[in-house]
Amino acid sequence: MSDKLSRRDFLKLAGVGAASTAVLTGCGPASRSVKREPYMQMPEYTYNGLSTYYATTCRECAAGCGLVVRTSQGRAIKTEGNANNPLNLGKTCARGQATLHGLYNPDRVTDPIKRTRGNASGDIVTWENATQIVADALKNNKPEEIAFLMGMAPDHLFDLVADLANSTGINAPVRFGALNMFESRATLSKAAENLFGEAGLPFFDVGGAQVVFSFGANFLETWLSPVSYTRGFAGLREGQTKKRGTFVQFESRMSSTAGKADEWMPLRPGTEALVALAIGRLASELRGGSMPRAFADVDPLEAASKSGIKLETLEHLAEMFANSTGALAIPGGTALGQSNGLAVAEAVLALNAIADNFGKPGGVFFSALAPNQTEYQRSASVKEMQEFVQQMADGKFKVLFVHGLNPIFELPASLDFKNALKNVEQVISFATFPDETALESDYVFPDHHGLESWGYQRVATGSAQPVLSGAQPVVSPFYNTRATADVLIAAAQLASGKFAEALPFQDEVEFLQSKISPLMSEADGFFSAADIDTFAAYFQQYGGWWKLSDGRAVPNSADVLNRSLSSAEAEFAGEGEFFFVPFVSPTLAEAGANKPWLQELPDPTTTVMWNTWVEINPVTAEELGLKDDDVVTITSEAGVLEVPVYRYPAIRPDTIAIPFGQGHTAYGRYATALDENGKIIKRGVNPTDLLGQHFNEAGDLAFAGMKVNIKKTGKKQLLSRLESIMGVYGVGLGEEK
Amino acid sequence: MIKPEEIKMSTDESGKWGMVIDQDICTGCQACVAACAMENNISFVGEADSGYGRSMHWIRIERFWEGEYPEVKMTPNQPMMCQQCGSATCEPVCPAFATIHSQAEQLNLQVYNRCIGTRYCANNCPYQVRSFNWRDYERPEPLPNQFNPDVTVRRRGVMEKCTFCIQRIHKAQDKAKSEGREVLDGEFTTACAQACPASAITFGRVDDPESLVSQLAHRGHGVKHLEELGTLPNVTYFKGG
Amino acid sequence: MAGYNNNAVHKKVESAHPKAESHHHDEEHFREKHLMLDPLPRGQMNDMVMESMTTTSWKFWAVFGLLSVIVAVCLFYVWGYMISEGLGVTGKNRPSYWGLFLVNTVFWIGISHAGTFISAILRVFKAEFRRPFTRAAELMTTFGLVQAGFSVFMHLGRVWLFYWLLPYPNQRMLWPNLHSPLSWDLLAITTYLLSSTMYLFLPLIPDLAMARDKSTGWRKTFYKTLALGFRGTEGEWTHLRNAMNIFAFAIIPVMFSVHTIVSWDFAAATRPGWNSTIFGPYFVVGALHSGMGAVVMVLAVVRGTMKNMKYFIRPEHFDAIGKLMLIISMAWAYFFFNDYMVQWYGGDKWTKQLLHFHEAGPMGWMWFAMLIANIAIPWAVLWNPKWRSTPWIVFVVGLIINFGMYLERYIIVPVSLSINRMPFTWRLYYPRVEVLLGIGTLAFFIWLYMAASRLIPLIPVWEVEEGQMAHELKKFGRETVVSVSELE
């Protein structure tokens, strides 16, 4: 397929040829400067000027939303959601829309490169050499000296590497992603294991609920599966029962999710478990009957005083929760990224037991496992990554393959991945973009962009049905890149022996077919076919395969309330004065910074574009003598950052917050900035630089468990805001607030 | 030939295409903004210009604050785009007829190639939804490969604004005509409405009482912004709650 | 007819001579004071005017050279740069889509109003003090309008397509939109520019003929060409006088219409603060305010720097214009207050917000400076006949008034644009290259004026002579008074 779709540049100039329009428009076409190249071979069903639509899967995050991409003359023009895909039902988020700016990004890695580490330029090598280098790396090192570090997408490549590792004895691939770090997936699944006796990713049916209490879960932004949860939120508001559902958010900083809440509870960071249990106790009291053991030990008065939420408010919330026929409590986000994160997750999940909503509409489920999955697989927690980095630093690995991940940027700087990398003899990156990690690698063998790739992605959560989203190339590769799966298969063949046996495939497509062929025999599918070719064709055509039935499991709730739950407050690291809340930028997330239109999207809460800011309550700012755009130094035990101030009216005065997503030193021209001398500098800052190595009981990073200090620098840096600071905040109108 | 006296004024009608926006479920996620930019070849302008009020968004999501901490509330997100007024104040002030009222589609047209850049229309737009090409904003190769061939790429000195994705309207009409039928309700929609994960935006024929958008619009307590100016906007907002 | 009485003329000429014998004190006092009572032989006045044109110091050329450089750089180079880069190099943004260029346009059109006011309205009302400086004022009209035209073209995003604004048949079957106040503007400014240029030229013809008779070399060719063969026959004078009368009456409504239409650019818009019915007369009076200030500045400079001009332009003229300035300042205050009052009382929340923004916003200083410069200072100074007869004082007041009126336009255009009905978009405007281009237009105005002062007799000698003919002293009992005969 990808080879047949030849001439990408049928029109040398884009169909609308911006550049060639004569200055004197109105004077007719400037046809003399235009040349057209016809297709060598016109693909079937293609006509000049008519669009062709291909179903594929979005690779901007790991959720696995289905896309339909409009292509014209072999160029991808627009992405839309795949209406058939049960996960996103035809919808996309902003990042899914902007994925084309990744495909046609001017800063992609265009060829396989050999480079001296840290050097921006490098020598182009041929793909034959590249494959040989990979083969040698596999063959010439001991299995335990080979490590794979992979991102959350795509799953098919992970499966391929896992298969390779399984049968050759090399280290199992490690998966990580900054989004998962901020989602604390390990904590969620551990809490589920503790409460329900089974590990898994809970699914919260927001759309079916009447009252939703969210403890830090930013499910309208980047959390787990934002498109599907946003649809759920719309369901909550519009209500199946035609009654508008209520939504309460508990967190110290009003996220854009909390902005949609009917009530925002700015509790003191670290008291989430206490508050959840207190609400549980008060609600249980209202319900009558014996007090469950889970809530027995908590004192609502203490909860009120420690959290800063008034007792009356807690009572009112408890009443709301207890009296609703469809109450739902969701733990997530910053609430879990604290030293007591596991306790918070357990306490909040336990609240659901009062509502008795397990396995009911509007309640808690286990997410449906994807069709070719037998058990929940979670990514590495930061604790596990810490061990991995330690092994690197100890020189345990001779060769490291990195794909789909930019650990230098995404891991907290205190883990010092960059330094540990120095003790790995050979680093081979498969990065599509020249990110920080690719810059510190010996080789970059660029993978295709997601829209040029084959593959599939398991939908981990968000859909009631088990879904395997399928990917196919919608355009032929724009540059001299090659699918990493193809490179690995070819290298395994070259390495021969057990490697060749482990991956006995012609190419990536054959491997994919081998992986989806078991689905042919599964019942209840969206489609079925007798032979693999037809099945694979449908798989491409519809953008994946999914069952028609609900695949969610009901958690075993028998024991939830009969256990003692900890109401301990979180401990905070560092001597600082302020609680520090890093949060994922809803528009950029971990990998959006190189897409110009994502940079130009205003942040939903602050409307800032193209930069990083620190949110400080105006009262605190006044005390510190800070105005908007004043640059402050923020110091934690792990690091220092300089960042301009945004006086944010909806954050606790003892808390500050910085979005994660910027602060790149590489990753293309839009992710970085230029100083006056034309030198590449950081655009914005990366808040993970401030994070120390503190974990919760489940091994997730206590990213919201730091305390920091703020100091004014006297410098100013104007933040680009879409909003008017005069119109929205009344600043500069003559009546200072 | 059309005699001037035969021209129908838009006050006589209810408009043709319209939108309903449910602010209660709009999460402010910016998917519509990104979708609009991708569909309509909108330039990005960079940090300095965007911070100076020159961003080219055809749709922007407004939010304000009510109250003070801790009783502070974010007002419902309000996506603002061209309201396709039936009696648009931008139209009569253009000396070149570059922005006029389409009789066929009852839309407020911006004819880029006729625009000479007086920017009077933008001044006179009470919704402030027009954006001006202050420069030839750079889109380095190969970014232009993504351009939508159905939408003109604008250059410096030209005003632009939301068109209700008129290219999609034409495409749907062309398709329906080639199949010998009328355009069906929901057969196509604008880029913003198509992307919106919460389905907060509904687009369709407001002159067809059976259409979804008409039914939503007549649900009650919907607001048309600055209606008091007599602009006859075609976008209805529901603040919700 | 004593004024043109042979003996009387000779007597007065002698008296102007230093060797003259002592004369009546009253008469001498009047003569010193009034140009019209201090006639010189026509030939001498001609020579004085010719001399003023041709006597050029190195200072003149230094200033002229500097201005040429400024015009070349600030106007033409920067404009070219702006056209090639787009208007992004200016400071405009959303919502301040209009900025300094339209401020400059309004300003220059305002400046141009003084010329017509002096040469048409004062002519119609036979205000005799106008005679020596009608041309100096009328030149300002034409050159000011040239700058206004430049400014409005700079304002266009795609200026190379300006011809789409002209009504002409074309294959597109498209005509300009005559619903738009900008179209009316184009019509009105074109009409005004053409008619004020013609009105400048008609009374100039006899003086060009005079210059033709008095010069040699290239100047002779130049004046000969421009004088069109004028001899001064009875017929020529009659046609000229008739035409000038028609112009004097007809150009007044044109002048009013121009600035009224300019005000409609704002008043017709659906914007808080702009949508005001008083804007038409308010703008016209504002134009006169700045125009008179500019006239007085030009006269002071002309009197101070050009040879023989102290004879033609005297304190009496500054006194007379000063009185006008005072009256116009009062009228401006009246209109300003009228507009402010109604807007304030109206109670529209956006308008109130805007008024508050004017006074207390970041540009609040402009609002107060405007009131001080346009009202307080003129009133404080111009009531005093001695002060308003002192050229440098009136010059300073004129300068301050122009500064104040510039601020007024700045407040009306970009400052008011900052506030609209969508608070999410409110933003301030910071001019960038517009400043250079504004300086360019100012330099070009002065450049044109300086060039004209070398080429065109700035004093309409025949009008002065005509006036001198008509004036005489008359005794009523013990008092001697000035008496004017109606010659036409």
Place this chain on the structure above:
Amino acid sequence: MIKRLFDWLKQPLGLIAVGIAFLALFSLAAYGIFQSQQSPAQPIQFPHATHAARGLQCLYCHPGAARGPSAGIPAQAKCWACHQQIQKTLDSQLADTQFPLLKPLVAAVTSNTPLEWVPVAMVPDFVQFNHRAHVAAGQNCENCHGDMTKVTVAENPQVFNMGFCLNCHKKVAGENHELLVKLTDCGTCHY
């Protein structure tokens, strides 16, 4: 000095000199404009007439015209589908001597490089032209593109400007008010 020059220029000889200078400038400008209007050579001086004479329909090579906005240039594979069966294409001897036009095609196909054509009929970017609607409305290709049986390399028989489009649209709509509104709406072509 200037006066002498001026006087000299006023003489008949001077006037002639002025005239010649003016003419020279004018012809230079005219030549420049003429040059800018010349299309660069096509890679093949494609004989439309020859193909049309063999009964090939326009839509055979330009099928996009019936289906969508763009008529398109045929893929090289399409050319080759016929030409590879034609002896004179394959015979290099013949091609060298008698049919030099075929050489670039053979070269392009054998080297698998695309021919770069120079578009002849084009509307500006800001005009959204759709072939399908025009063909469906019964317009023949030659109404706009001229009679291809008579030309070798395609040429524009007329300037595709707004007047050209409008004249036809007006004519087609006739007295049908609704159709005229649709066909003359600015938004029908410009968006």
Place this chain on the structure above:
Amino acid sequence: MADNISRRERSGQVSLLAVFPDLEPAADAIDHLRTLGISDDQMNVISGIPVTEAMLGRPNQWTNVPRLAGGGAVLGFLGAVFLMYGVPYLYPYPIQVSTQAVIPGPPTVVVLFEITMLGMLLSTFLGVFLDSYFPNYRPMEYVKEVSDGKIAVFFICPEESREKFTKAMTALGAEKVEVAEVEHL
């Protein structure tokens, strides 16, 4: 008109120019010329200021300027009428802006006014040119002293009585009386 006397090239006649320093003698001279049989249309006065006909006791001068101005105003008005009422009928397409009528009321007044005034003033200006035969660079009878305030009376008399007229004029205060020399203007 007297301006064109010389062009008629009357044989046996001579044109004389008498230059007077002031109005009174010039007026006297004109009266005297009349008594000597020179009719008003054989005389002309050249002056450096607009001397009205009444001052010299001359008949009123005919001028077309006001009529031309009126004609121009009518033409301008018709042009404006065409733009406002004619052009909308020329459009093949319905151009509608906002809900304003295609032929709008108040804007029509503005355009009618502006173009009418433009037409009137342009034709007034042109009227001066037409009536005075401007531009006219042909040789004409002229003395430069006129610029310096002298008044020249120009008349045609029979060749034979030239002496008589010269004397008469000198007696009335003429500074010089000479055959009107054709000067390059």
